[in-house]
Amino acid sequence: MTTGSTTEAAVLGVLAPGGMLTAAQISKQAQITEWSARRAIGRLESRGLVMASPYTSRWSITPRGRAAWTTKFRRYAR
16 A cells, blocks of 8 residues: 555545535545645546635545545545
């Protein structure tokens, strides 16, 4: 298990229930640093697994991200 995968899984796990959260909210709920959360969000966004709200700097999981969470990343959940 790589650190990136673990961090990305933590971010997806926080976003999986739904809603839109800021990077600070994600980092707090995932118990990771805000810097780590932002890096993971960037990697996940580049793969189409999360998306940003255009006006509020909030993030949500995409259908593709939800599919990845249920099949691939869930094993990394805490």
